[in-house]
Amino acid sequence: MENHKRQMLHVATAIHEQLAHFRSTPPDVTLPHSDWSYCVDILRRMRLAQERGWQHAAKRQQQCLAEQLTFFKDRLASLADTLAKPPRVPILASVAEIYRDIGSLSLEFDEVNWDLRDKTLSVHTEPITLGDVYLGPFEIQVDIRKMSDHGCYRIIAHDPRPAASNSSVTHPHVQDEQLCEGEGKSPIRRALREGRIADFLLIVANLLSTYNSSSPFVALDDWDGTRCADCGTLTTEDDRCGCDRCGGDICLDCSRSCGDCGSYFCADCLSECSDCRDAYCTQCLKRCRECNEPFCKHCLENQLCGNCRQQQEDDEDEYDEAMEETPATDDAEQTSAVLALQPNGLGEAVVSARLRRHGSGWFWHLRRRRFADGQRRATGQTGLHAGHRGLRGRVGGRLL
Amino acid sequence: MKILLINNDGGGYADYVDVAAGTTVTSLFREQIKSARASDFLIRVNRQPVAADQVLQEGDRVSITPLKIEGA
Numbered sequence: 376m377e378n379h380k381r382q383m384l385h386v387a388t389a390i391h392e393q394l395a396h397f398r399s400t401p402p403d404v405t406l407p408h409s410d411w412s413y414c415v416d417i418l419r420r421m422r423l424a425q426e427r428g429w430q431h432a433a434k435r436q437q438q439c440l441a442e443q444l445t446f447f448k449d450r451l452a453s454l455a456d457t458l459a460k461p462p463r464v465p466i467l468a469s470v471a472e473i474y475r476d477i478g479s480l481s482l483e484f485d486e487v488n489w490d491l492r493d494k495t496l497s498v499h500t501e502p503i504t505l506g507d508v509y510l511g512p513f514e515i516q517v518d519i520r521k522m523s524d525h526g527c528y529r530i531i532a533h534d535p536r537p538a539a540s541n542s543s544v545t546h547p548h549v550q551d552e553q554l555c556e557g558e559g560k561s562p563i564r565r566a567l568r569e570g571r572i573a574d575f576l577l578i579v580a581n582l583l584s585t586y587n588s589s590s591p592f593v594a595l596d597d598w599d600g601t602r603c604a605d606c607g608t609l610t611t612e613d614d615r616c617g618c619d620r621c622g623g624d625i626c627l628d629c630s631r632s633c634g635d636c637g638s639y640f641c642a643d644c645l646s647e648c649s650d651c652r653d654a655y656c657t658q659c660l661k662r663c664r665e666c667n668e669p670f671c672k673h674c675l676e677n678q679l680c681g682n683c684r685q686q687q688e689d690d691e692d693e694y695d696e697a698m699e700e701t702p703a704t705d706d707a708e709q710t711s712a713v714l715a716l717q718p719n720g721l722g723e724a725v726v727s728a729r730l731r732r733h734g735s736g737w738f739w740h741l742r743r744r745r746f747a748d749g750q751r752r753a754t755g756q757t758g759l760h761a762g763h764r765g766l767r768g769r770v771g772g773r774l775l
Numbered sequence: 776m777k778i779l780l781i782n783n784d785g786g787g788y789a790d791y792v793d794v795a796a797g798t799t800v801t802s803l804f805r806e807q808i809k810s811a812r813a814s815d816f817l818i819r820v821n822r823q824p825v826a827a828d829q830v831l832q833e834g835d836r837v838s839i840t841p842l843k844i845e846g847a
Contacts, residue, residue: 482823562787582845
């Protein structure tokens, strides 16, 4: 026998022995100890609750125990079924069939190699191009000693053209030399179990020649770089960062840091302070309680922005001036009358109010409605008539 | 007559099936893989590429492998 064929026979025998050994391994039986321990624990809690007279808790634990026991019973039944039924043994290719499979590989692949010392069998695909992206040829290398495991093969790029965004992704469906099998998973597992080595390698090769745009490690559109969410420029891993709020990829030119917390954000996740116009994240901006515009903490004082603070001071000044200039009128008498309603001070509270025009008169709109008795009252206006056009201000007074 | 059919489409399976004498590769494909085009599959008989009208023989090993299999 030629040396080449003798080696092929050794490889076929090694594959057959490995798979036959795996098939003869008895099923791994694990009794559900932890499930039973959980039942014991629930029972202990239930008894404790009963002893202490916690009826509701005891009832809840009893219900929980019933559910857990049902689950435990199902686990035991499933285990018993597994042991009772003879395992479904898949067809296992004979050494001769595996030998013929290996012999046929040269018809399907450019290059077929094996290493008897390392117990590996490998084939090389043609150079693969998906869409417009050249990915180069790949080697599918099978570790015969691991043929019963999921990770028994590696996908090695022989002219690696990895994604710009991730150097470990050499193919949209390969990362760290591991193929994400997708819909190929089941036929791959079956072919491996049955020793159909040629079918297995063909399925993997066909999978490498197919692109699934719905779930790649890196999409072909982003192969040469990830587009910046702000400016759309293709960026490499080193030239971009992630927005700390939405997680979007942004290039270093577009990333801006919040003036307060210092985190980096994309343009959509940053806002400007309405006063100083510096950029801040939405969490660091607070709204003025008067005008409701966003401001940074440096531009807010007592939850008021500069404009609103100024407006408030102006109002108070205007009011003071107006009060000094106002002669005693019927309105003032009316005010006295109202204020005199409770001369003993019952229900007194310091209240801020605004003068607003309603119809022909001006009324104090209460801004705080909590009174000394601790109750809130829904009174919208006091009925005081000020008679000063354009007068607004804050007063401290005794109002009902 | 019995042949070994290996269908790597979907879940994948290998099983012996009865076929009528004179069955060709194309007619077997139409029977087994409904509503699919033969050009989307790699069909091998006894591990060799064959013509579409080749008549199957007793004990043949026919494998049908889709060319497009989507990874994830």
